[in-house]
Amino acid sequence: MNGIKKEKRMSREAILNAVRKNKPESLPLPEIDLGLFEEEINLVETFIDNLKFVGGRAVQLNNMTEIDAEIKKLYPNASKIVSCVKESALGTISINKETEPHGLEDIDLAIIKGELAVAENGAIWVTENDFTIRALPFITNDLVLIVSRNDIYLHMHHVYEAISKRDRTFGVFISGPSKTADIEQCLVVGAHGAISLTVLIV
Amino acid sequence: MxxxxxxxxxxxxxxxxxxxxxxxxxxxxxxxxxxxxVKGWEELRNYASAIKANVLSNLDSYLLQFEENAQKNGVTVHWAANAEEHNKIVHSILQKHNAKKIVKSKSMLTEECHLNPHLEAHGIEVIDTDLGERIVQLAQEPPSHIVLPAIHKKKEEVDVLFQEHLGTKPCDGDPEYLTAEARKHLRNKFIKADAAITGVNFAIADTGGFVVCTNEGNADMGAHLAKVHIACMGMEKLIPQEKHLGIFLRLLGRSATGQPITTYSSHFNKPEPGKEMHIVIVDNGRTEQLSRxxxxxxxxxxxxxxxxxxxxxxxxxxxxxxxxxxxxxxxxxxxxxxxxxxxxxxxxxxxxxxxxxxxxxxxxxxxxxxxxxxxxxxxxxxxPVVKKTALKMAGSVLANTKMYHFAGKSARFMLKHMPRFVIYSKLNAWGHARDLPEVKNDNFDEWYKKRKKNE
CATH class of the missing domain: 1.10.1060 (Fumarate Reductase Iron-sulfur Protein; Chain B, domain 2)
Known part of the structure; x- marks a missing residue:
């Protein structure tokens, strides 16, 4: 074991020394001028257009009280539902930090609150805090994300500013349902993750 | 060849x-x-290039910063000087957990290191879970494209492959059906996997985190279900700060497939309680390329x-x-x-x-x-002798005006008057699949002189 550990340390030193020897003279890290990327556009409309482009569906609601009726309408056959949103009473399966993710394999629907949305690419940012079990948004058959219309940002630069203070565990941008075009470039929705994505904008 | x-x-x-x-x-x-x-697309490219140049010029300090922050997050960091060491490290982690069934999402680095045959030789099952990669794995071929691994395969070929290996019904290559069958087949593999291996798209020095991008969700299905997640990265994947992801994620998906961003851009920072996360940083010739x-x-x-x-x-x-x-x-x-x-x-x-x-x-x-x-x-x-001689001849002809004119004239004469089988002989490599242009009367020089005269 000692031998392996020593070898490990040696590679680390050897790599770092090789880098020091071979790297060019230090070049500056550029300051990013965000002014170059600013645009006056309708954030909600742009987000919805881009979400459609990536295969997702957007529904605009007036109030959080409307979400359950809308979800029932869109997914009438869903019975095994995990809701991570306190405003939704549709959950039939409750989860907590100790839930074994493999047991969620046959979940029909997960309902998760998105922290923010990105207009330029139709993506929603969600973190472990929002869905408790990391596998949930991927293993569920269908996915509903709920986002406030006030939390839609123009582009990724603003988004990274907005999430810079978070507790970093696991987070993901989700842009549309899982998809693949690996067979002759034919787009097929529903590869390994959720087969459909609905975003409720409230 | x-x-x-x-x-x-x-x-x-x-x-x-x-x-x-x-x-x-x-x-x-x-x-x-x-x-x-995208407004400012060219500026995004300029920034991306400048950031990468800064990374390479300070790679040692960024690597150390990344290691320190990743360790603080509870991630184990390994260093591999070459492919062999990379494979040994991955295998030793799997051995420690007695892991026999592995799911792997796309990683060109593990292709470069020939990780799969190494693990398979030790009795470990490695399943490539990206659909395109699974197709080429079943066909026992390497990927032919880094983003579209099976782009060289026709859907009918995939149909036959799946019939043979996954027991699917003949379907004339129906992509919907084949993808649905692959989903079922790979779900089963995800559920049963002991460990997951992924690549790394970006590793962030100032947070110790890393980002993995997929459209299928296969990296996440693997990493969040298995007890152990091993992420393998070439050392050049580093970027200085998390905010720089704003630049790179805007560029990556659009450049790759025209999507505004990949479906999933997963930010891994800490392992879940009770689980392990490992990062293997690989050189394998990169420091040498850095010297050039x-x-x-x-x-x-x-x-x-x-x-x-x-x-x-x-x-x-x-x-x-x-x-x-x-x-x-x-x-x-x-x-x-x-x-x-x-x-x-x-x-x-x-x-x-x-x-x-x-x-x-x-x-x-x-x-x-x-x-x-x-x-x-x-x-x-x-x-090759032919190439060398031909280029030498071309060199001397192009350097000498008289020779050049003579060569041009004779070529035009030959093209006009020699029989086809002579012109398209074996020596004419250009003409194997193409016809040479039809020769009209004069060359430019002659035409220009005549025109001057007639003015």
Whole structure:
């Protein structure tokens, strides 16, 4: 074991020394001028257009009280539902930090609150805090994300500013349902993750 | 075999080559549409290039910073000088957990290190979970494209493969059905996996986190279900700060497939309680490439594949003709750095049109590097006699006005009057698949002089 550990340390030193020897003279890290990327556009409309482009569906609601009726309408056959949103009473399966993710394999629907949305690419940012079990948004058959219309940002630069203070565990941008075009470039929705994505904008 | 000979094999099936060519050009067009929608696209490319240049010039300190922060997050960091050490490290982690069933999402690095055969030789099952990669794994072939691994396969071939290996019904290559069957097959593998291996798209020095991008969700299905997650990264994947992801994630998906971003951009920072997360940082020739002033910018690459989709040679010769893990223009500047002799024909697999450099999201001067490799290669690697002699002759003819005029005149005379079988003899390599232009009366020089006279 000692031998392996020593070898490990040696590679680390050897790599770092090789880098020091071979790297060019230090070049500056550029300051990013965000002014170059600013645009006056309708954030909600742009987000919805881009979400459609990536295969997702957007529904605009007036109030959080409307979400359950809308979800029932869109997914009438869903019975095994995990809701991570306190405003939704549709959950039939409750989860907590100790839930074994493999047991969620046959979940029909997960309902998760998105922290923010990105207009330029139709993506929603969600973190472990929002869905408790990391596998949930991927293993569920269908996915509903709920986002406030006030939390839609123009582009990724603003988004990274907005999430810079978070507790970093696991987070993901989700842009549309899982998809693949690996067979002759034919787009097929529903590869390994959720087969459909609905975003409720409230 | 040289690239041209390998390409000749791919070109035997003309209909397939045409399809391949058009399919990839279509992806290139989608890239254009998507890029043109972004305000400040060129500035994004400039920033990305400058950030990567800064990373390479401070790589040692960024690596140390990344290691320190990742360790603080409870992630174990390993260092591998070469492919062999990388494979040993991965295997030792799996051994420690007695892991026998592994799911792996796309990682060109593990392809480069030939990780799968190493693990399989130790009795470990490795399943590639990206659909395209699963297809080529079943066919026992390497990927032919870094983003579209099975782009060389027709759907009917996938149909036959799946019938044989997954027991699917014949379906005339119906992509919906085949994808649904692959989903079922791979779900089962995800559920049963002991450990998950993923690649790394970006590793962030100032947080110790890393980002993995997929469209299928396979990296996440693997990593969040298994007890152990091993992420393998080439050392050049580092970026200084998390906010720089704003630049790179805007560029990556658009350059790759024309999507505004990949479906899933997963940010891993800490392992879940009770689980393990490992990162293997790999050199495998990268520090050597770093020493080459003319070629080090090749390490900027973020593996989007845009240079392949646009390359007139790649589109018509297929990824396998390059016989290197990374094919296409970028592969042709990376591979000679690893084995100059083996890959000496690759920098010649280019028209030097420069389209690769134009679409590169991190502004690598790919076509210039191809040209520079050619100069290294003709000095260091013996060239075919025919090519050498022909170029020498061309050189002396082009350097001498009288000879040039004489050669031009005789060529025009021959083209006009010699029988076809003489002109299209074996010596005329250009004419194998093409007709030479029809000779009209004078050449430009003669035409110009006559015109002057008549003025």
């Amino acid at each position: 040289a690239h041209a000979d390998e390409a000749a094999i791919f070109n035997k099936d003309e209909a397939k080559v045409d399809w391949h060519d058009k399919a990839l050009w279509f992806v290139r067009q989608k890239r254009d549409k998507s890029a043109h929608k 002033e003319d070629f080090r910018a090749s390490l900027h690459c973020i593996r989007c594949g845009a240079c392949m989709n646009t390359c007139p040679i790649y589109r018509r010769s297929g990824g396998h003709s390059y016989k290197s893990t990374i094919p296409g223009p970028i592969g042709s500047i990376l591979s000679p750095g690893i084995d100059l002799k083996k890959h000496s024909s690759l920098p010649f697999a280019s028209t030097l049109c420069g389209s690769c450099s134009d679409v590169c999201p991190v502004k690598i001067n790919i076509h210039e590097q191809l040209y520079k490799w050619r100069q290294v290669i003709v000095k260091d690697v013996p060239q």
